[in-house]
Amino acid sequence: MPVGTTDVLSSSIRSAHSRMAERLAAARAMEAPADRPRDGYERIDTFLATTSKHLHAVDAVLLRPVRKQVADGPHLVHDYLRAARELEVVLAHVKAHEYGSVYETSFAWPEVWADVDDALGDHQRHECELGVRLTAALDDRELDRLTVRLYHAELAAPTRPHPYTPHTGMLGLVARKVMHAVDGFWDTVEGRMVPEPAREPKKPPGRVAQYFLADPRFDEEENPTL
Incomplete structure (x- = not known):
């Protein structure tokens, strides 16, 4: 199989940063109705949770394959972790x-x-570079697998930033599990809204499934005879 023929991982990364940018824009517009003063804070909480969960998921899923399977991987991981x-x-x-x-x-x-703005832009540049380099180094099956793992890692990631806890290796794994439980407790106590990441894109059904669903679909290049 050709290496890096799919853009699925890089596309997932771009989509994640698009969601973070949207929620950042909403958070900045903090004015709320007088009778609902917490509305502005809910938008800030949503942005913080979305961004924190994605950062922790990248630590859990992408850094090890970059370090092990990408040329100059340790240097890339070092620069990414700084950002x-x-x-x-x-x-x-x-x-x-x-x-x-x-x-x-x-x-x-x-x-x-x-x-x-400055920190998020710098982080996006470094994370997108990880996606590009992984796409060039891995085959399509591995890229699909990493993209799915990244999605599921966000579901179980801490909801708050933890810049001074371990980010990689076994210590990073343990820290994320502990912080996920601690953050969940405080989210409940403080009544914070924690959004889930966007759902995984579903693959279109194959021809047999289309037949049983009575929902035939044709490629744009095809001109079925009626």
Whole structure:
């Protein structure tokens, strides 16, 4: 099988960052009705949870194959982890700012969001590079498998940034499991909304399935005779 003939992993990464950008835009528009002051905070919580879960899923799924199967993989992982930790630190500041930490009183929201823009853009560049390099190194079956694993890892990932916990190896695995349980407890206590990642795209049914579903579909290039 040819290597890297599918764009499924890179497409998944781009889709994830598109969702994060949309939720960041919603979070910045924090004005809420007077009778529902928490509405703005819910949008911030949604952005934080979405982004944190994706970061943890990348740590769990993509970094090991990059290190093992991509040329110059250790260097790529090192650079990626720097960008990811910087983004996690910024996300931690957003959460502290949202809940009125005394350490955040010298910062205004426009300054906070500008830092998020910079960190998220830097992280996206590094993660997209991981996707491109993995696509060039792995066959289609492996790329499909990694994309599915990335989706399922997000479902079980911590919902908050943890920049100072281990990110890789066995210690990273243990830390994610512990933080997932801890974050789940505090999400319940604080009533935070935690969105799930977008559902996996379903493959179109084969010809036999189309027959039984009475739903024939033809390729655009085909001109079926009526």
